[in-house]
Amino acid sequence: MINKFLYTVVALSMTVGAYAQKSDGTTKSLVKAEKEFAESLAKHGAKSAYTSFSANDALVFRPNPVNAKTFYATQEESKNVSWTPTYARVAKSGDWGFTTGPYTIDGVEKTYGQYLTVWKAKDGKWELALDLGTTHNKPLNKLETSYIEPKEYYKPKFATDKQRAAGTDIIVTTEKTLNTTLKSYGVAAFAGFLNPDARVLFPGYEPIVGKDKAMAFYNGMVKNMTLKTTKADKALGGDLAYTYGVATIDYKADLRESFNYVFIYERQADHNWNLIMQVFTPAER
Missing domain, CATH: 3.10.450.50 (Nuclear Transport Factor 2; Chain: A,)
Incomplete structure (x- = not known):
């Protein structure tokens, strides 16, 4: 029984760890975190993905701002949302950045829209801080992908x-x-x-x-x-x-x-x- 319990704990930690994307201060690492967030949702469901990727004080607008973990604690494990970042930037201090792009919700009828997610770096990994989106008809235009890297790195050593x-x-x-x-x-x-x-x-x-x-x-x-x-x-x-x-x-x-x-x-x-x-x-x- 003890061995079975330990195996379960290790397995769960490996599942979450696989999506604990590290931040190295680059936009590339942020885009990778965003894509792994989408992969996690597709594999495990929205409840698990948002719980794993969100900061403790993260807000999701559903439609008004509410704590992400509190909101998803009562939601079902839906897997019908998919999205792709097409525009992303990270601050030159590497402490936060954002991505935006199209999303699709599969249902009786497909829902289309655009999302914006703000991420913050904590203890060497990206955590979701804000998430919201808009809806529109099936898109007619395709935006060019633009991932903009910081031109330099600057972070004050001592900021009160x-x-x-x-x-x-x-x-x-x-x-x-x-x-x-x-x-x-x-x-x-x-x-x-x-x-x-x-x-x-x-x-x-x-x-x-x-x-x-x-x-x-x-x-x-x-x-x-x-x-x-x-x-x-x-x-x-x-x-x-x-x-x-x-x-x-x-x-x-x-x-x-x-x-x-x-x-x-x-x-x-x-x-x-x-x-x-x-x-x-x-x-x-």
Whole structure:
């Protein structure tokens, strides 16, 4: 009986260990972790995969943000979701990164969409920190794969909690400035905050790639938008940051909706922070 128990423990640890992807600070290692996450779900089910890969404080938007492990503890072992990362980046400090790409849910009818997952490195391995997605019709366009490696490695040797908090405050202030500008100028305000290669994921639409296309999308549909930031986090290397919160959108068609959002910012050479990813998913009130 004892030997059987020990064998079971070892077998379980080997199964989980096979998917405990190590982080070496490269985008390549992050993409590998994302792919192994997808493989784990296909083999063992969503409950097991999310429980194994998620950080203890990870959030999944289903549709509102909820602790990943708490949410999946009550879910069945579904294996009908598949996805592929097509765009990924890692901060130059190697402490966190993100991937995004298409996903498919097999059911009576197939569901198509785009996901965004933010990962953080802890004790030498990648752990899921945030996960959300949007839905759209069967895609007509295929995006080119782009895995961008950090240009250099930089991580301060000694960073105090006060310094980390100050860094995060810069991102919160940036988003407050964006929100104030949105109130004054409407969605035209995004023109001053979007990077040329910015991507927007919005329900019902395939990925909107590029500042010009994003601005055309906003100007054509949205009248006003207000942001309420819940949390911000900045990479120790000081080049990438993300926020999440609730966006209230007034459409030109006289309709208002609330969305959970995740924004990813990149620091520019002039020290300003530009948006490189915006993801909106419907919020429940």
